[in-house]
Amino acid sequence: TQLLEQSPQFLSIQEGENLTVYCNSSSVFSSLQWYRQEPGEGPVLLVTVVTGGEVKKLKRLTFQFGDARKDSSLHITAAQPGDTGLYLCVGAGNNRKLIWGLGTSLAVNP
């Protein structure tokens, strides 16, 4: 059974701090996506990574796909209250089946 583990599960920081959250598996994924879900809303796609070692930047967010395509990280620089939400990673595994992580719940305090 393919699993995606996200860490930390919860994170509470002050505005302006930097942070990194992780998405790890023992399985190889053909692609991996990060979504952000704000309270009372559905998830919204942030990025899709498909190549091992790939790095993508979205303003203050930097996403990296591991060389072996088993893990990924999301780094946020100078976090803002608007970054608050649940960050979900989802990998495309065997037979194109999507494997979702439990998410990292981030709170950025003003």
Next chain:
Amino acid sequence: ETGVTQTPRHLVMGMTNKKSLKCEQHLGHNAMYWYKQSAKKPLELMFVYNFKEQTENNSVPSRFSPECPNSSHLFLHLHTLQPEDSALYLCASSQAELSNTEAFFGQGTRLTVV
């Protein structure tokens, strides 16, 4: 505005009730999905429809019955639910039924079974 609208936003129902959840998308997408989001569990894919045809049913109990009358609308009919079915039910759509395609989610229906 995500383009995917779910109604109702909140629903409380008894175990003997029958209710339906509605999802509507105006994005011109061909694939639509029902997900269940529970605390301390990953998102669970329930059903997939592609061009109005059901392509996936992930061992969902028969008390959940999906219906896709056209490519823009998706329903989830509920009957004789159990308290453990209480969760956030999310509808999503995508241009194609591909694993790395962007999925657009609705705001969800928060269901409480009493």
